[in-house]
Amino acid sequence: MEATLTFLGTGTSMGVPTLGCDCAVCTSPDPRNRRTRPSILLQYNNHTVLVDTGPDFHAQALREGIRHVDAVLYTHGHADHVMGFDDLRPLSFRLKDNLPIYADDETARNIERIFEYTFREKDRYPTSAQVELHRIDLTPGSGFDLFHACFRRVPVTHGRQEITGYRFGGAAYLTDMSDIPPESMPLLQDLDVLILDALRHDPHPSHSHVEKSVALVEQLKPRRAYFTHMGHDLDHEATDALLPPHIRLAYDGLKINFEIA
Template sequence: MQATLTFLGTGTSMGVPTLGCDCEVCNSAVSPDGDRRNRRTRASLRLAYNDRTVLIDTGPDFHAQAVRERIRRVDAVLYTHPHADHILGFDDLRPLSFHNPGNLPLYADDNTASVIESVFEYTFNKANRYPTSARVDLHRIGADPGAHVELFGADFRRIPVTHGRTTITGYRFGAAAYLTDMSDIPAESLPLLEDLDILILDALRHEPHYSHSHLEKSIAYVERLKPRRAYFTHMGHTLDHAATEATLPPHIRLAYDGLQLDFEIATPSEQQP
C-alpha cells in the first residue's frame, strides 16, 4: 500500500529562524533571496494513505503547517513525547475533530498521555469540559519495544529511543521509521529498524548534545542500519541546508519543511515479526 510522507516541520524547539538571532542561517531563512529550506518550523510529520491522514505530533506551528499543506482532515494522531514543541498544537485539532463522525483517536505512551491530559485539562475533565473542546479519544500505547497500533490498514510500531535521560517513542510504519528527538537508540530497538526504505533521524547540530543526536552520530546510525535512504530532521540554526547536505553521501539528505516522500506502508500481515 503506497503512502506519502510530508515533513510538516523539521526544526528544533526554538525553530529556525531562532528569535533574537542574526546568524547567516537565520537570515537566510527569512531573506527573499535566501534558502527557504533553512526555514524550519517545529518537527512533525503527516502520513497520507488509503484516503486517510495520520499525524505524528502536533507542535506549536501546527496551524500554520496545516494551512500550508491544506490539511482539511485528520484521522488519527500519534505522539512521540510530551515536550512543548511536540504537543502544543493539540488545540488546533479542534475544528478538524468536529468534522469526524466519531472522536479523533490519539495515541501516546503513558507519560505523554498523562501530560497531554494535564496541559489540556479543559478537554479531558468530564466534569468541567469546555463545550467546544476537541472531540478526541486518548489511547495509551504499551511500553514494550514493538508495541503497536493498527490504523486504517497500516501497523505503527513503537520504537523506544533515548532522549537524554528519558525514553520516548519513535515509530516504524511499513518501510519507514521516524525517530525525532533521539540521542541514542537502545540495543533492543535496533532489530526493529532493519530493512528500511526510509529512516528519519534527529540531527540537531555538528557538536554533540546531551539529549539529541548530532550529525556525526546520526550518520553512524545510518551506516549501521543501512536504510536505502535517510533524512535528518529536528535541526538547529547551525546547519545550513545546502552547505551541510554537500558534505553528505547521496543516500543521506537533510529534510526540509514541505518535503514529500513516497514509500510502502505495509499492512500488518506484511510487517516483520
C-alpha cells in the same frame, strides 16, 4: 500500499530562524533553512495521520491544506511536540466519532494535564477537541493498526528519558533521539526510509548530532535517510554537500513516497 510522508516541520524547539539571531542560517534566503517545529503528515488509503502537533501546527496545516485528520500519534510530551494540540479542535468536529490520539503513558499524562479542559468529565467546555486518548503498549515493537497499516513503537533515548519513535511499513520516524537502545535496533532493519534527529554538528546531551546520525545510518543501512529536528547551526546546502548521497537533510514541505503495508 503506497503512502506519502510530508515533513510539516524539521526544526528544533526554538525554530529557525531563531528569535533574536542574525546568523547566516537565520538570515538565509534559502527557504529550506526556514524550519518550523518538528512534525510529519502521513497520507495513505484515503486517510491522514499526524505524528506530533507542535506550536506551529496551525500554520503548517494551512500551508499543506490539511482539511481533515483521522488519527494523531505522539512521540513525547515536550512543548515543541504537543502545544498545537488545541488546533485539532476544528478538525475533530468534522469527524463522526472522536479523533483517536495515541501516546505512551507519560506523554498521555502530560497531554491530559496541559489540556485538562479537554478531558475533564465534569463541566467540560463544549467546544473542546473531540478526542479519544489511547495509551500504547510500552513493549519495544508493540503495534497497533490504523487503516490497514501497523504502527510499531520503537523506544529511543532522549537525554535522560525514553520516548517513542515509530516504525510504519518501510519507514521509521525517530525525532528527538540522543541514542537508539540495543533492543530497538532489530526493529529498524530492512528500512526503505529512516528519519532521525540531527540537531547540529557538535554533540548535545539530549539530541543526536550529524556525525553520530550518519554513523547510525551506516549501521542500520536503510535505502534512504533524512535528518530532522535541526537547529540554526546547519545550513541546508552546505550540510547536504557533506553527506553521502543516500542521506539528505529534510526540509519543511518535503514529500516522499514509501510502502506502508
